[in-house]
Amino acid sequence: MQKFKETVLAPFLFVVALFVLWELICRGFSIAPTILPSPSDIWVAMVRYWDPIVSNSWQTLFTTLAGFGLAIVFGLLLGVFIGWSKTIYGALYPVMIAFNAVPKVAVVPILILWFGIGTVPAILTAFLISFFPIVVNVATGIATTEPELRDVLRALGASKLDIMRKVGIPRSMPYFFGSLKIAITLAFVGSVVSETVGSNAGLGKLMLDAQAAFKVELVFAALVALAVLGIVLYAITAWVEKRMTGWAHRGDNQGV
Amino acid sequence: MKIGAPLVELKNVSMVYGSGQNAVKAVDDLTLTLHKGEFIAVVGPSGCGKSSMMKLISGLMPVASGSLTLEGKPISGPINKVGMAFQASNLLPWRTATDNVLLPLEIVQPHRSQMGSKREEYRDKARALLESVGLKGFTEKFPWQLSGGMQQRTSICRALIHEPEILMLDEPFGALDAFTREELWCIMRDLHAQKGITALLVTHDLREAVFLCDTVYVMSDRPGKIVKIQKVDLPRPRDIEVTYTQHFQELVQELRSHIGRH
Numbered sequence A: 001m002q003k004f005k006e007t008v009l010a011p012f013l014f015v016v017a018l019f020v021l022w023e024l025i026c027r028g029f030s031i032a033p034t035i036l037p038s039p040s041d042i043w044v045a046m047v048r049y050w051d052p053i054v055s056n057s058w059q060t061l062f063t064t065l066a067g068f069g070l071a072i073v074f075g076l077l078l079g080v081f082i083g084w085s086k087t088i089y090g091a092l093y094p095v096m097i098a099f100n101a102v103p104k105v106a107v108v109p110i111l112i113l114w115f116g117i118g119t120v121p122a123i124l125t126a127f128l129i130s131f132f133p134i135v136v137n138v139a140t141g142i143a144t145t146e147p148e149l150r151d152v153l154r155a156l157g158a159s160k161l162d163i164m165r166k167v168g169i170p171r172s173m174p175y176f177f178g179s180l181k182i183a184i185t186l187a188f189v190g191s192v193v194s195e196t197v198g199s200n201a202g203l204g205k206l207m208l209d210a211q212a213a214f215k216v217e218l219v220f221a222a223l224v225a226l227a228v229l230g231i232v233l234y235a236i237t238a239w240v241e242k243r244m245t246g247w248a249h250r251g252d253n254q255g256v
Numbered sequence B: 001m002k003i004g005a006p007l008v009e010l011k012n013v014s015m016v017y018g019s020g021q022n023a024v025k026a027v028d029d030l031t032l033t034l035h036k037g038e039f040i041a042v043v044g045p046s047g048c049g050k051s052s053m054m055k056l057i058s059g060l061m062p063v064a065s066g067s068l069t070l071e072g073k074p075i076s077g078p079i080n081k082v083g084m085a086f087q088a089s090n091l092l093p094w095r096t097a098t099d100n101v102l103l104p105l106e107i108v109q110p111h112r113s114q115m116g117s118k119r120e121e122y123r124d125k126a127r128a129l130l131e132s133v134g135l136k137g138f139t140e141k142f143p144w145q146l147s148g149g150m151q152q153r154t155s156i157c158r159a160l161i162h163e164p165e166i167l168m169l170d171e172p173f174g175a176l177d178a179f180t181r182e183e184l185w186c187i188m189r190d191l192h193a194q195k196g197i198t199a200l201l202v203t204h205d206l207r208e209a210v211f212l213c214d215t216v217y218v219m220s221d222r223p224g225k226i227v228k229i230q231k232v233d234l235p236r237p238r239d240i241e242v243t244y245t246q247h248f249q250e251l252v253q254e255l256r257s258h259i260g261r262h
């Protein structure tokens, strides 16, 4: 009961309070809807533009998930590869850091140049921006295998592949699933940024058009759609993390 | 337990980490013989090269000079005839105690290729081993559900499951409280008596060394060489009471006088 209060009731009431306050401020100070639309204005806009909001949400969801999927595949592969040996780790790590230091927004124009305006640059931006944390986490999980445990297995004649399969990869899984929460958020940012820079669909594009047409309440309605989508994606990956690596969360349900 | 023919022989062995300017000589001119069925202890100051010697014998590190043989044949790589346990139990947190013990069988032939068909049989063997060290009722628990002493017992079972020729223990009881430690001494003593295994124990606890072993080797500061070989003539089987006897105390004090510059 206490837990329900803390994790469901309290945040819910807080959000409601926030919206009420927002509404009151907009009305009390008669702020023009072209500056800051009130929640009720946004609600009206959401109902009115429901179809475009939904279809563009699907597009953004699709590019985010496609980029995220690529990031998982390549992130895992590269992470295992980097964690494989100290030499590879040493050789690739600085390159990875340099790569990660480049703001990915700066890459979007190049991607558009190469692939044209559309879905592909959005997917690739989502991928590029989100795969780094996955690589680093998987590689770290593998590289931090206890040397004694390695010795125990090596003394038995275990190959590098054996050690990887029996210890390295399973042990990096909590790191991997932990990184997914960050990665999905980044992938989402990547998609929307790319859509805003150059695309013909998606919530980013919708916001850009709405802004150009001065439909401020639609800009905010799209923003709400983004927030909802972001929360849902985060919640799903957090749930997956919890499910997949129960052993790493030992003690969470102890001491009651 | 009868002590048999020489199993592992180190003659004037030295070993070096790194190369060139960064080279660290970890052991030097080390001569030591481990006989079949014998239980020996190696004691010495911290950093003198005890763990390094373990790595040599298990074939994880090459010797720089001298000769190192197992049953007369030079050891040049991992020999898969050893089982190792360390101060940290290093159990896999995603596996139950039984499945942790099973791990070596998934690596070592011929068990490795029989894992598919004989898994349950192997599981029963692992369970029996765990029960023999007093873990009945805990075999299907995960490491974090076990106490430190229980984890250490599991780790020792893991070192024994593939019936190694040599059991190598690197301060296996170092992190345990005094009572649990004595309890595990007795378990170790019984395992040694039942299975007739050959064992090499690295420890900082001289009482532990004298209680468990037939021979105690004292190593000097780094680079380690043997400065004293002490036979322990206490009759087996030994009870924990033996540790209160005068003779036991004398052996411990004798060893103590050879360690370090203190």
Ligand SMILES: Nc1ncnc2c1ncn2[C@@H]1O[C@H](COP(=O)(O)OP(=O)(O)OP(=O)(O)O)[C@@H](O)[C@H]1O
Pocket: B017, B018, B024, B025, B026, B045, B046, B047, B048, B049, B050, B051, B052, B053, B222
């Ligand atoms: N991987 C390594 N690389 C370089 N030097 C090492 C390495 N491992 C150990 N050494 C050095 O070799 C020497 C012997 O180390 P070792 O671990 O064998 O000591 P030890 O006797 O087991 O000590 P302790 O009782 O503290 O466990 C130490 O001086 C240590 O600094």
Ligand SMILES: [Mg+2]
Pocket: B050, B051, B052, B170
């Ligand atoms: Mg050591």
